[in-house]
Amino acid sequence: MGHKNKKSLTLQIQETLEGKLKIGCSKHLDKHNGIADQYIYSYSTFKTYMKECNYFVRFCKDNYGNKTLEQCREHIADWIDSRRDLSPYTLKLDLSAVAKLYGVSCDELGIATPSRTRDVITRSRGAKKRDKHFSELKNEELVTFCRSTGLRRAKLRGLRGNMLATDDRGRLCIEVTVASKGGRHRLAPIIGDVDRIVAIMEAAGNGKVFPHISSAADIHGYRAEYATAIYNQYARPIAEIPYDRVNKGTGHRYQSEVYHSRGDGRKLDKAAMLEASRALGHNRISVVGEHYLRFDNKK
Numbered sequence: 001m002g003h004k005n006k007k008s009l010t011l012q013i014q015e016t017l018e019g020k021l022k023i024g025c026s027k028h029l030d031k032h033n034g035i036a037d038q039y040i041y042s043y044s045t046f047k048t049y050m051k052e053c054n055y056f057v058r059f060c061k062d063n064y065g066n067k068t069l070e071q072c073r074e075h076i077a078d079w080i081d082s083r084r085d086l087s088p089y090t091l092k093l094d095l096s097a098v099a100k101l102y103g104v105s106c107d108e109l110g111i112a113t114p115s116r117t118r119d120v121i122t123r124s125r126g127a128k129k130r131d132k133h134f135s136e137l138k139n140e141e142l143v144t145f146c147r148s149t150g151l152r153r154a155k156l157r158g159l160r161g162n163m164l165a166t167d168d169r170g171r172l173c174i175e176v177t178v179a180s181k182g183g184r185h186r187l188a189p190i191i192g193d194v195d196r197i198v199a200i201m202e203a204a205g206n207g208k209v210f211p212h213i214s215s216a217a218d219i220h221g222y223r224a225e226y227a228t229a230i231y232n233q234y235a236r237p238i239a240e241i242p243y244d245r246v247n248k249g250t251g252h253r254y255q256s257e258v259y260h261s262r263g264d265g266r267k268l269d270k271a272a273m274l275e276a277s278r279a280l281g282h283n284r285i286s287v288v289g290e291h292y293l294r295f296d297n298k299k
Contacts, residue, residue: 009057012069016101017049037105052097055079073102077111088113134216142210145200146219148192149174150226150280153219161204172198176281186281191229227276227292234272241269261289268293 007015022030022039030036040046059079060072076098083094091113092106099106136143145151151159155176165175165187172194173187190197201209213219243253259268273285273293282288 009061009067009069009072010054013050013053013057013101016069017046017053020100020103021046037100038103040100048093049097049100052094053101056094056098056101069101076109080111080113134214134218139214139217141200142213142217143222144193145197145209146217146222147225147229148190148194148197149188150223150230151176151188151219152223152281153213153217156210156213156219157208159209160206161201161209162206164198164201186278188281189230189279191226191233223280224292224294227280227288228294230276230279231268231272231288231293234275235269236272238267238269259285259289266295 017040020038020040021043022041023043025039025041027036027039027041030039040049056076056079057066057069057072059082060066060075063078064071064075066072066075079098080091080094083091086094095106095109095111095113099109146156151174159174163175163177165173167173167187167189171189173189176186176188238255238258241255241257243255245256246253257270259270259273260266261268268289270285273288276292277283277285277288280288280292
């Protein structure tokens with residue numbers, strides 16, 4: 001008995017999650033076969049789950065003296081309850097991480113978390129402490145570039161001046177080939193002052209466009225501004241979108257092309273959301289609708 005459970009909880013987590021890694025395989029196919037919940041398809045997700053699961057087992061070790069993952073399992077609900085002051089998004093991530101660790105779905109854990117809605121999002125919204133350490137005036141070129149291209153920080157770091165391209169609509173774009181979401185190749189349309197962006201790219205030649213990017217720059221916030229600008233470029237007035245479907249239960253007509261945002265109840269044009277989603281490198285319009293689009297007032 002004295003020689004059992006010699007592995008640390010961290011090592012137990014690592015070995016368990018590494019056994020679920022399925023890098024380079026088709027998540028889409030596994031979803032179709034109903035087995036996607038059993039695996040992890042990217043190293044970034046693996047590292048995130050490692051971090052959250054380590055928070056979990058540290059809680060169990062400190063409060064209950066647990067030494068194995070099996071012992072920790074009965075305290076999942078207690079851990080989630082101890083973190084109720086965090087955002088619904090963080091709680092959902094916590095739950096997803098431990099569910100993956102134990103090879104079950106979040107529903108099987110039977111632990112409810114608050115709904116994730118637009119009105120509770122705080123990331124890149126409002127003034128933050130780091131804003132005091134970043135001058136948009138002194139970094140005007142970077143800010144303009146971000147608002148015009150919507151690139152992620154990782155892509156900006158590796159961006160070179162020879163990555164300009166034209167899409168099938170004739171729009172000038174940034175070719176996203178590395179550090180992209182899921183490793184997918186895509187073209188990010190350039191908006192705003194296109195000539196300025198082209199000049200910045202051409203000036204860099206084959207070298208990096210931005211050799212240094214301040215850690216205080218709110219890159220996600222600029223992505224949100226970019227997404228909102230793309231959406232507004234294509235959005236139709238909601239009242240002009242046709243009532244093209246009939247509810248079989250009530251017989252009432254409804255607008256199938258209108259998205260109802262969770263939380264604030266805003267109505268959005270699905271076609272315009274899809275344009276913004278593709279520009280950002282996402283596939284689901286709900287991601288853009290709930291995480292990126294910024295509006296001062298309801299429509």
